[in-house]
Amino acid sequence: MELIVAVYDDWGIGRDGTQPVALSADRRFFRETTRGCMVIVGRRTIEDFPGKKPLPGRVNVALTRSEAEIPGFTVCHSPQEAEALARTAQRAMVIGGGSIYRQMLPLCDTAYVTKIHCNPGSDTFFPNLDSNPEWHLETVLQSGEEDGVFYDICRYIRKKT
Numbered sequence: 001m002e003l004i005v006a007v008y009d010d011w012g013i014g015r016d017g018t019q020p021v022a023l024s025a026d027r028r029f030f031r032e033t034t035r036g037c038m039v040i041v042g043r044r045t046i047e048d049f050p051g052k053k054p055l056p057g058r059v060n061v062a063l064t065r066s067e068a069e070i071p072g073f074t075v076c077h078s079p080q081e082a083e084a085l086a087r088t089a090q091r092a093m094v095i096g097g098g099s100i101y102r103q104m105l106p107l108c109d110t111a112y113v114t115k116i117h118c119n120p121g122s123d124t125f126f127p128n129l130d131s132n133p134e135w136h137l138e139t140v141l142q143s144g145e146e147d148g149v150f151y152d153i154c155r156y157i158r159k160k161t
């Protein structure tokens with residue numbers, strides 16, 4: 001499995017249920033990278049989707065502990081159940097949020113990380129891969145600047161043991 005995330009300089013990823021700073025280059029990269037994939041998302045992050053609707057052109061899998069249905073989403077009740085479903089897909093990507101990234105990072109071997117170089121103050125964080133001995137920065141795919149904010153789109157891979 002793979003994951004995709006945008007982090008600020010402190011590895012914060014969100015505040016009050018949304019991204020305080022979002023770049024259109026990152027949104028574009030997200031759209032292009034996840035197109036046609038299975039995407040695995042926590043129930044709280046769905047609250048921040050446009051219209052709380054599934055992302056078009058993707059197979060949307062929601063993680064929740066509730067038994068309730070979520071229209072447009074295949075519901076899973078554990079990371080393990082989501083992982084089993086991911087095995088049936090050609091490509092599956094974990095797309096957040098904080099609690100889902102933390103629980104599913106050990107099940108992933110590739111992470112697309114957009115580093116947005118600012119520090120807007122977050123209440124939700126992603127594990128710092130630069131200080132994680134299990135991961136290494138393989139390549140910087142794209143760098144740029146938008147409205148005075150610099151960014152790097154990076155690919156990390158899990159080190160072979």
Ligand SMILES: NC(=O)c1ccc[n+]([C@@H]2O[C@H](COP(=O)([O-])OP(=O)(O)OC[C@H]3O[C@@H](n4cnc5c(N)ncnc54)[C@H](OP(=O)(O)O)[C@@H]3O)[C@@H](O)[C@H]2O)c1
Pocket residue numbers: 004005006007012013014015016017018019041042043044045046048063064065066076077078079095096097098099100101103124
């Ligand atoms: N920067 C980025 O790339 C990015 C991407 C995505 C999200 N975010 C940010 O992340 C924040 C949201 O993250 P979050 O941690 O609050 O919420 P979240 O991870 O999106 O969703 C949490 C919910 O997932 C379900 N869940 C969690 N663990 C589970 C498990 N083991 N089994 C079954 N269901 C489980 C629960 O749903 P129920 O309550 O229904 O049981 C839980 O309330 C927002 O600020 C958002 O903007 C940032």
